[in-house]
Amino acid sequence: MFTISDIQTYVLTALGSGSTDVELNTTDINTAIKQALSLLDSRVPMLGVGQVSNLSSINGRHVLNHKGIIEVVDVVVLSENFYNFSTMYLGEPIPLLDGGTTLAEIPIGTLLQIVQRNKQLAQMLSQNVVWEAGWEYNAATGKQEYVLHIDVPSSAVAAYKCSYRYTIERTVTNSKQTGVGTIVNPIHKNWIKEYTLALCQISLGRVRNKFHGMPSPMNMDMQLNGRELVNDGMAAKEKLDAQLLRMQPQIPLTGG
Numbered sequence: 608m609f610t611i612s613d614i615q616t617y618v619l620t621a622l623g624s625g626s627t628d629v630e631l632n633t634t635d636i637n638t639a640i641k642q643a644l645s646l647l648d649s650r651v652p653m654l655g656v657g658q659v660s661n662l663s664s665i666n667g668r669h670v671l672n673h674k675g676i677i678e679v680v681d682v683v684v685l686s687e688n689f690y691n692f693s694t695m696y697l698g699e700p701i702p703l704l705d706g707g708t709t710l711a712e713i714p715i716g717t718l719l720q721i722v723q724r725n726k727q728l729a730q731m732l733s734q735n736v737v738w739e740a741g742w743e744y745n746a747a748t749g750k751q752e753y754v755l756h757i758d759v760p761s762s763a764v765a766a767y768k769c770s771y772r773y774t775i776e777r778t779v780t781n782s783k784q785t786g787v788g789t790i791v792n793p794i795h796k797n798w799i800k801e802y803t804l805a806l807c808q809i810s811l812g813r814v815r816n817k818f819h820g821m822p823s824p825m826n827m828d829m830q831l832n833g834r835e836l837v838n839d840g841m842a843a844k845e846k847l848d849a850q851l852l853r854m855q856p857q858i859p860l861t862g863g
Contacts, residue, residue: 608788609796610781614640617800618807630814631807637779639806643799644777644787650851652774653789654680662759662767669755671740675785676753677774679740684759684769738769794854802847808840 615636622629655676659669662684671679737758742751759767780786790796815833 608781608783609790611637611640611779611787614787614800614803618804621804622807622811629811631811635810636803636807639803639810640787640799641779642806643802644779646802646851647790647795647799648677648774648777651795651854652677652680653777654772655775656770656772658768658770659755659757660768662757662769667757667759669757671753671755671773673753673773673775675775675778677776678753679738679755679771679773682736682738682755682757682769682771684736684757684767736769798847798850798854801843805840805843805847808836808843810840812836812838812840 615633618636618639619629619631622631655673657671657673738756740753740755743754744750745752755771757769775785775789777787777789778785781788783789787799790799812833812835815836
């Protein structure tokens with residue numbers, strides 16, 4: 608599993624730790640990791656999936672307690688009764704086995720027809736649904752909570768359920784739910800390490816540039832090294848920014 612320690616070790620080794628003093632500590636490196644994670648999230652968001660059952664036209668307020676939730680990005684609403692043969696995942700109806708029927712007994716053509724029919728009906732239903740989501744203050748608890756409001760059509764014969772996707776904020780931890788442990792793509796892992804290194808090169812270079820004005824051969828060497836580090840870090844950061852823009856969003860990494 609990808610860990611904070613992996614990134615810290617990579618950065619310190621690249622900066623020459625062990626053979627020279629590196630005027631950065633783990634807090635400095637973690638600050639750079641946080642910035643790198645935030646940028647990755649802005650371009651390649653980590654998505655979660657959640658569901659709300661028993662929706663009705665008179666009860667449209669639902670508190671979502673997902674860890675690290677940033678915002679809901681899309682919602683698909685279904686009729687509870689009609690979809691007893693299928694379920695929704697990421698807005699796509701997935702056929703399920705029903706009553707003792709085996710997969711081998713269902714013709715592929717029938718499955719495709721079910722999927723297509725459910726897609727069309729879900730689209731028609733969702734066009735009549737109004738929803739919004741955001742942070743709200745709860746006076747009873749004194750805390751902010753993320754709330755999903757859904758206005759579904761009035762129905763005397765069926766309740767509704769919805770499937771939604773939400774973005775998750777990555778944290779500077781080893782958590783498999785919200786931390787760097789969620790990063791499994793090798794390209795993303797390498798980008799995080801290299802971007803953190805670039806930011807640390809810039810920071811370290813600026814620290815060493817502060818020795819300017821303190822006359823001594825050692826300080827002069829540190830100042831020259833500081834300028835080189837800043838320039839190298841800025842050049843690397845520019846390339847990594849461009850690489851980030853070419854990245855494509857990934858499928859959800861965690862569920863609701």
